[in-house]
Amino acid sequence: MDRIRIVGGHQLNGSIQISGAKNAALPLMIASLLTDEALTLENLPRLADVSMLVRILGNHGVDYSINGKRPGEAAIAGQTVHLRAERVVDTTAPYDLVSKMRASFWVVAPLLARMGEARVSLPGGCAIGTRPVDLLLMALERLGADIEIENGYVIAKAPHGLKGAEIEFPKVTVGGTHTALMAAVLAHGKTVLINPAREPEVVDLAECLIKMGAKIKGAGTSVIEIDGVAKLGGARHAVLPDRIETGTYAMAVAMTGGDVMLQGARPELLQGALDSLVQAGAKVSATNEGLRIQRNGAGISPVDITTEPFPGFPTDLQAQFMALMTRAGGSSRIRETIFENRFMHVSELSRLGARIRLEGDAAIVDGVDKLNGAQVMATDLRASVSLVIAALAAEGETTVSRVYHLDRGFEHLEHKLGQCGAHIERLSNPG
Numbered sequence: 001m002d003r004i005r006i007v008g009g010h011q012l013n014g015s016i017q018i019s020g021a022k023n024a025a026l027p028l029m030i031a032s033l034l035t036d037e038a039l040t041l042e043n044l045p046r047l048a049d050v051s052m053l054v055r056i057l058g059n060h061g062v063d064y065s066i067n068g069k070r071p072g073e074a075a076i077a078g079q080t081v082h083l084r085a086e087r088v089v090d091t092t093a094p095y096d097l098v099s100k101m102r103a104s105f106w107v108v109a110p111l112l113a114r115m116g117e118a119r120v121s122l123p124g125g126c127a128i129g130t131r132p133v134d135l136l137l138m139a140l141e142r143l144g145a146d147i148e149i150e151n152g153y154v155i156a157k158a159p160h161g162l163k164g165a166e167i168e169f170p171k172v173t174v175g176g177t178h179t180a181l182m183a184a185v186l187a188h189g190k191t192v193l194i195n196p197a198r199e200p201e202v203v204d205l206a207e208c209l210i211k212m213g214a215k216i217k218g219a220g221t222s223v224i225e226i227d228g229v230a231k232l233g234g235a236r237h238a239v240l241p242d243r244i245e246t247g248t249y250a251m252a253v254a255m256t257g258g259d260v261m262l263q264g265a266r267p268e269l270l271q272g273a274l275d276s277l278v279q280a281g282a283k284v285s286a287t288n289e290g291l292r293i294q295r296n297g298a299g300i301s302p303v304d305i306t307t308e309p310f311p312g313f314p315t316d317l318q319a320q321f322m323a324l325m326t327r328a329g330g331s332s333r334i335r336e337t338i339f340e341n342r343f344m345h346v347s348e349l350s351r352l353g354a355r356i357r358l359e360g361d362a363a364i365v366d367g368v369d370k371l372n373g374a375q376v377m378a379t380d381l382r383a384s385v386s387l388v389i390a391a392l393a394a395e396g397e398t399t400v401s402r403v404y405h406l407d408r409g410f411e412h413l414e415h416k417l418g419q420c421g422a423h424i425e426r427l428s429n430p431g
């Protein structure tokens with residue numbers, strides 16, 4: 001298995017191109033199941049999760065083709081893909097595929113809405129605590145689906161089609177909102193989602209569905225109204241820039257010091273996190289090229305954060321911010337309210353010399369003057385990149401193992417950091 005080797009202590013200077021958002025790409029790709037016409041997605045990131053979803057969708061009958069690279073186009077430029085589900089050949093999503101990527105469970109909604117049935121494996125274990133799907137199933141039931149769970153599979157049926165309804169989410173769920181949207185667009189009549197997720201990726205999905213012919217109002221607010229239509233068509237849509245990748249590199253620059261332009265980044269997608277970075281001592285300026293992050297001279301100040309649904313501080317940047325706080329000049333408190341057990345990075349950060357203790361749903365980080373390189377292990381997608389951030393500022397060498405977690409969500413990570421002066425390389429290990 002590949003490892004990443006980092007020699008810390010080098011500032012980051014230069015520019016980094018921000019990729020299309022993984023968490024928007026996945027539901028957008030799944031939305032291709034809603035129509036027999038082609039859905040063209042631009043700016044799709046090259047990630048292991050995207051390739052895996054291509055396989056899963058292929059199993060249902062989605063044809064996939066990819067535009068060749070244009071002359072002069074950088075290897076790093078996002079790809080344009082065409083997805084066409086002219087015929088859905090299989091409404092079953094098997095365990096061996098769904099268990100590899102939780103988000104693929106969301107195929108249940110378009111399959112049910114278009115074909116009247118879906119048989120989708122429950123996603124199974126996940127490293128960041130129990131992640132139930134009860135609210136996704138509640139939404140489908142509200143839309144008139146008959147749901148049964150048999151041998152680890154959700155069997156959803158609506159032979160006469162789904163019916164519009166009012167769906168109130170007791171808790172904000174991104175996956176629940178994607179599912180409800182994709183089901184309701186083809187339901188008979190009107191659906192109202194109360195307390196849906198307001199994340200930018202929900203808005204991106206809604207905008208794409210609207211281009212496909214859906215009638216949706218209010219995405220990005222706390223009430224979404226959907227008027228069901230009989231059929232959706234093809235469309236062309238560009239995936240929005242990845243706010244988590246943006247925040248991750250912004251925190252890396254704040255950690256090492258330096259001056260980096262994050263090209264294509266959109267500050268309004270992560271204002272909450274940027275505010276915390278500014279408090280920590282980084283200078284953040286929006287330009288028409290993207291987002292410029294600088295930290296020169298002054299040290300890192302301690303800042304308390306609490307993760308919240310959008311527009312609050314995102315849980316997917318919690319581990320990276322904690323890495324930054326390990327070098328702050330004082331104590332900070334990092335509270336995680338979205339997922340239980342999302343602190344697996346704490347013990348690995350401690351191996352690098354961080355001083356962190358857990359108190360219930362919070363981590364108290366006492367900043368230290370110096371981190372030291374060590375061997376560490378990636379545990380999940382966002383946790384693993386927090387180790388990279390810490391390693392960039394640690395003295396000596398760090399190797400991060402299990403980097404397949406990073407490859408799920410960060411495109412060309414070592415290339416992007418390396419071209420800004422980080423000493424980082426991938427050690428390929430066959431087998």
Ligand code: UD1
Binds near residue numbers: 174
């Ligand atoms: C998505 C993101 C993930 C991010 C998370 C929260 C993708 C591919 N993944 O995950 O990166 O960390 O949003 O911003 O977009 N819950 C229930 N019942 C349900 C569904 C969710 O109790 O049926 C709970 C979860 O356990 C969690 C909270 O709701 O505590 C939020 O989860 P949710 O927003 O659904 O996360 P995902 O969509 O899985």
